[in-house]
Amino acid sequence: MAYVSMGEAHRRITEYLNRFCDAVSYQDSSMLCRLLSFSSNSPSLLSLADALNVFQDASSLIRQSDKFSEYGEILAHLFRSLQSYRVGNLVEAYLAFEKFANAFVQEFRNWESAWALEALYVVCYEVRILAEKADKELTSNGKSPEKLKAAGSLLMKVFGVLAGKGPKRVGALYVTCQLFKTYFKLGTVNLCRSVIRSIETARIFDFEEFPRRDKVTYMYYTGRLEVFNENFPAADTKLSYALQHCNPERERNIRMILKYLIPVKLSLGVIPKDELLQKYNLHEYMNVVQALRKGDLRLLRHALQEHEDRYVFPLTSYCTYLHLNCIVAVFLRSGVYLVLEKLELQVYQRLMKKIYIIQKLSDPARAHQLKLEVIAKALRWLEIDMDLDEVECIMTILIYKNLVKGYLAHKSKVVVLSKQDPFPKLNGKPVGS
Amino acid sequence: MYLATEAMTILRVEILLTCPSSSELALLCVLSGKESQENACVISQCLRGFMETPLNHPQISLSRRTLSAADVQASDVRPLSVLEETLSYLLSLLDSREHPFEVVHDFIFDRTRSIRQDLSIQNLASEGVIHLYEEIVKFHVISRQRLQGCSGTSISSMHHLNMEQLAKTLTTLYNIYDANRKPDYIYENEAEFRSLYVLLHLNTSSGVMGEPLSLWFRKLTSNLIKSKEMCFVRKLLRSYRNGNYRSFLRTTASEATYLQYCISEPHIREMRSFAVECINNVCYKLQPYPLLRLSHNLMMKEMDVESLCHECGLEIRTDSDGSIVLPTKQTNFCRPKEGFRNYDLIGIEVERLL
Numbered sequence: 001m002a003y004v005s006m007g008e009a010h011r012r013i014t015e016y017l018n019r020f021c022d023a024v025s026y027q028d029s030s031m032l033c034r035l036l037s038f039s040s041n042s043p044s045l046l047s048l049a050d051a052l053n054v055f056q057d058a059s060s061l062i063r064q065s066d067k068f069s070e071y072g073e074i075l076a077h078l079f080r081s082l083q084s085y086r087v088g089n090l091v092e093a094y095l096a097f098e099k100f101a102n103a104f105v106q107e108f109r110n111w112e113s114a115w116a117l118e119a120l121y122v123v124c125y126e127v128r129i130l131a132e133k134a135d136k137e138l139t140s141n142g143k144s145p146e147k148l149k150a151a152g153s154l155l156m157k158v159f160g161v162l163a164g165k166g167p168k169r170v171g172a173l174y175v176t177c178q179l180f181k182t183y184f185k186l187g188t189v190n191l192c193r194s195v196i197r198s199i200e201t202a203r204i205f206d207f208e209e210f211p212r213r214d215k216v217t218y219m220y221y222t223g224r225l226e227v228f229n230e231n232f233p234a235a236d237t238k239l240s241y242a243l244q245h246c247n248p249e250r251e252r253n254i255r256m257i258l259k260y261l262i263p264v265k266l267s268l269g270v271i272p273k274d275e276l277l278q279k280y281n282l283h284e285y286m287n288v289v290q291a292l293r294k295g296d297l298r299l300l301r302h303a304l305q306e307h308e309d310r311y312v313f314p315l316t317s318y319c320t321y322l323h324l325n326c327i328v329a330v331f332l333r334s335g336v337y338l339v340l341e342k343l344e345l346q347v348y349q350r351l352m353k354k355i356y357i358i359q360k361l362s363d364p365a366r367a368h369q370l371k372l373e374v375i376a377k378a379l380r381w382l383e384i385d386m387d388l389d390e391v392e393c394i395m396t397i398l399i400y401k402n403l404v405k406g407y408l409a410h411k412s413k414v415v416v417l418s419k420q421d422p423f424p425k426l427n428g429k430p431v432g433s
Numbered sequence: 434m435y436l437a438t439e440a441m442t443i444l445r446v447e448i449l450l451t452c453p454s455s456s457e458l459a460l461l462c463v464l465s466g467k468e469s470q471e472n473a474c475v476i477s478q479c480l481r482g483f484m485e486t487p488l489n490h491p492q493i494s495l496s497r498r499t500l501s502a503a504d505v506q507a508s509d510v511r512p513l514s515v516l517e518e519t520l521s522y523l524l525s526l527l528d529s530r531e532h533p534f535e536v537v538h539d540f541i542f543d544r545t546r547s548i549r550q551d552l553s554i555q556n557l558a559s560e561g562v563i564h565l566y567e568e569i570v571k572f573h574v575i576s577r578q579r580l581q582g583c584s585g586t587s588i589s590s591m592h593h594l595n596m597e598q599l600a601k602t603l604t605t606l607y608n609i610y611d612a613n614r615k616p617d618y619i620y621e622n623e624a625e626f627r628s629l630y631v632l633l634h635l636n637t638s639s640g641v642m643g644e645p646l647s648l649w650f651r652k653l654t655s656n657l658i659k660s661k662e663m664c665f666v667r668k669l670l671r672s673y674r675n676g677n678y679r680s681f682l683r684t685t686a687s688e689a690t691y692l693q694y695c696i697s698e699p700h701i702r703e704m705r706s707f708a709v710e711c712i713n714n715v716c717y718k719l720q721p722y723p724l725l726r727l728s729h730n731l732m733m734k735e736m737d738v739e740s741l742c743h744e745c746g747l748e749i750r751t752d753s754d755g756s757i758v759l760p761t762k763q764t765n766f767c768r769p770k771e772g773f774r775n776y777d778l779i780g781i782e783v784e785r786l787l
Contacts, residue, residue: 187652190644228647230637332658335647341671389730393679393708399715401676409717410726416717432676 009051013058013079016048017068020075024116032119036078038085038097039129049086052079074103085130094134094147098154101127105158114167121171124158124178127151132185152182152191159195165204172198172205173214180221189225196222216242220257227260228335232430235264255280263339266292269346269426284330288340295350298382304340307331345431348394349403351378352415353423368406368417370395375415388413401432510551513561520548520568527575535583535591538576542591545569546598549605558609560620566606567622571692573599574629578695581775603630617656624660625690627653631666632696635673646670665689673700678708682732686780698775705731705776706769709745713761721758724749728779737776744769 004012016035023031038045052058058079062068068075081096101123108116128151135145155178162172176195183191199205199218207215223238239261246253262272262285271293277286287303290296307330331337352370355378360367372391379386386394395415398404405418511519523541549569552562573595580592603626610623634646650658657663665688672681681704685697708731712722724742728735739757742749746765752758 187648189648228645230645230647332650332653335651337650338647338670338674342674344671345675390677390679390683393677393730396708396711396715397676400711407717408712408715409720410722411720 004047004050004054006054009055010061012048012051013055013061017062017065017075021067021071024071027113027115029116029118032116033122036119036122036126038082038093038126045082046086049082052083053086071107074100074107077103081130090130090133090137091147094130094151097127097130098150101154102157105161109161112166114171117168117171120158121174124155124175127154128178128182131182148182148186152179152186152188155179155182156195159198163198163202163204169204170209170211173210173218177214177217177221180218184221184224189228192221192225196225212245213247216245216253219245220253220260223257224260224335227264227339230339232264232267232339233428235260236268236428239264251280255282258282259334260336263288263336266343266346267339267430268428270428288343291347292343292350295347295352295354296382297344297347297351297379297384300343300347304331304337342431345398345401345403346426348398349423351375352395352398352404356417356422368419368422370415370417372413372415403431510554511548513552513555513557513559513565516548516551516565517561520545520565524568524572527572533583534579535585535588538580538591538595541572542576542595542598545572549602553605558612563606563609563620566602566609567626569602570599570606570626570629573602574692574695578698581698600633617654619654619656619660624657624662625692627657628662628666628693629696631663631670632693632700635670635700662690662693666693669697673704676704676707676711678704678711679730682778683780686732686778689781694778694781701778702769702775705733705741706745709742709747709759710766710768713745713747713759713763713766716761718760718762721750721752721760723752724757724759727759732779732781733776734779741769741776 019031020035022028023035034040034042035045055061059072059076062072062075077096077100081093081100084090084092084096104123105120108120128148131147131151134147138145138147155175159172159175159179162168162175176199179195180192183189199207210218219238219242223235223242226232226235226238239257243254243257243261246257248254258272258276258280259282262277262282265272266288271289272285274286274289277283277289284303284307287299287306291300291303331340352375355370355374356367359370372388372395375395376386376388376391379391392408392410392413395404396408399406399408399415402424404415405420405422405424406416408415523544526537526541529537548565552565576595577592577599580588580595606626607630610620610627630649631646634649637645653663665684668684669681672678672684682701685694685701689697709727712727716722724735724738728738731738731741733741735757739749742759746767747759747763748765749757749759
């Protein structure tokens with residue numbers, strides 16, 4: 001921390017107080033945002049924090065002027081939070097910021113227009129970020145992390161303030177997205193249900209009124225929830241919306257959307273181009289896509305297994321990150337593993353199609369008859385040992401689920417394919433629907 | 434036992450028994466709310482039903498204490514050692530043949546809830562507590578299986594309540610496993626008991642415990658994911674979701690523990706009826722499917738396959754060479770009703786089940 005004289009400290013604090021009060025008086029939201037954004041670590045905020053730690057009694061400065069004392073409670077908590085933040089005492093920083101946020105939201109309610117919405121967004125963002133940092137500090141000291149959970153409660157309160165008929169309601173989706181991020185981090189995604197219900201059913205909200213950025217984030221998270229619930233058509237709709245409306249320059253965001261959209265599309269029979277996977281660094285899907293194209297069951301199983309063993313890095317699920325230092329698989333951690341496992345039937349379908357095509361080249365008259373023994377042999381080439389009973393079982397399922405058209409002549413241990421379109425495409429519907 | 438009072442307060446009956454033939458306390462429950470002659474009479478009848486020694490035996494003392502359910506004092510809560518003995522005694526009654534299973538279940542059900550309540554009040558989380566919860570889970574799992582074979586108007590609600598308590602007990606057990614966990618450490622039976630969650634959620638719509646499997650897997654440690662028990666249920670999950678009845682049945686027969694088998698039974702039935710449906714649907718009409726072959730594929734006795742086909746609304750016939758066959762492309766197929774009978778899984782290793 002650089003040396004600051006008392007005089008300089010006094011000057012910095014007074015300057016901040018003036019800026020804050022002027023921002024409120026002149027309804028200058030962007031100025032207010034800059035004054036509240038702790039996590040930006042801007043030089044002006046850091047230098048203010050140094051000044052506060054030298055001056056120590058900023059409350060006396062606030063009380064001295066009517067202009068400042070009007071926002072006395074807000075500013076006192078804000079300063080305490082900033083001081084603690086600067087010296088790395090993150091739990092104290094969060095606690096004071098929470099009090100500031102409560103006081104700020106009370107004032108916000110009294111302002112008739114929605115001029116301070118952007119500043120409120122900053123407050124909500126900082127509450128979440130500070131809470132995460134505070135929980136890390138608690139865990140490192142062997143204590144139970146609880147601040148992010150508390151932040152969730154505060155954000156719900158803010159949501160309630162915005163869920164009204166006036167112009168402030170367009171801010172509700174931003175707060176919803178902050179709640180999603182909180183609940184996903186905590187692993188309590190079931191709590192998303194109540195806000196989703198409010199957004200999607202309350203008459204005061206018109207989804208099209210919300211800012212585009214918030215709509216994209218909302219659709220991304222609700223799309224992920226549909227993936228977890230294995231509701232693929234709904235997941236496709238939401239994640240595709242997010243992709244179409246996402247800023248094309250935000251490559252990181254596009255990658256995040258594709259990470260979930262790709263397995264959903266695969267389960268609906270839509271295969272992405274390799275260029276897309278390369279452009280957005282989605283190499284973990286390359287072998288899966290290849291397996292689907294070639295009908296290579298061994299490659300699919302290996303691809304899923306590889307990303308269980310090979311990709312190891314600290315767990316990002318919040319609670320276990322704080323409590324443990326464990327290693328989990330890419331696909332399991334992101335929640336798409338079960339989606340990818342279900343691609344097996346499509347891989348089988350592709351394999352049968354390849355056998356059919358090869359047979360058509362060598363003996364067109366008999367190409368439509370797939371002997372179970374030949375299928376078993378093809379699987380053995382792929383190092384998959386399967387007896388004829390299980391091969392018969394697989395073919396029975398493929399025909400039943402309309403991935404193969406034909407019938408099973410079990411006596412002769414042959415599948416007789418339909419002469420027309422024996423391997424129907426999924427056409428955007430999940431297998432078996 | 435739990436008795437309903439006029440005010441619908443839950444009562445627990447406390448009876449302290451000492452018996453000359455057994456060393457310590459056999460049963461402990463707490464009567465709270467209003468005592469009445471009627472309640473006392475019911476209690477005595479129930480006790481006579483379960484105790485070998487008659488209640489008027491000179492060496493049995495019977496005492497009752499009246500407590501408010503809301504005012505449980507620390508001194509009223511049984512210590513861990515007493516809870517362990519109580520549970521051990523209760524579970525020894527599971528194989529009792531003197532009474533119908535639903536009566537035995539009901540008796541043990543109430544008392545295990547009481548044990549869990551005492552554990553919860555004390556907020557204990559030791560290996561001994563884990564063992565108690567694991568044993569209670571076992572009770573609920575075995576009950577789930579055995580209640581299937583019972584009949585009566587109350588069985589359906591008993592089954593529902595049993596599943597509810599199974600879910601609650603599992604949730605508490607998992608929370609205790611997670612609390613104060615050392616890095617990379619798994620408790621002795623944790624992998625098996627975690628695997629039960631997967632088996633309860635094979636079907637995406639089952640939602641017994643609320644959280645979808647995709648989310649649930651995210652929270653597991655790497656050691657748990659790679660454990661033998663979790664690999665087994667993940668294989669079963671893949672087979673189930675892909676409809677691979679052959680792999681599902683074979684894997685269950687060769688690798689399931691007793692608890693896993695009990696939980697899997699409804700899915701075994703489901704996969705078998707699905708197999709019959711598929712075969713009826715896809716096989717060549719002029720080649721009826723031999724029941725002997727079907728019994729081999731479904732790992733059932735041939736006469737059980739006959740029974741299954743009938744339950745699915747399908748007719749079977751005897752072929753010219755004397756073999757029993759399933760004519761295919763029948764249009765009468767229907768999924769068997771809930772609670773239809775269990776059939777043995779041929780090939781399951783009995784020793785592992787004991």
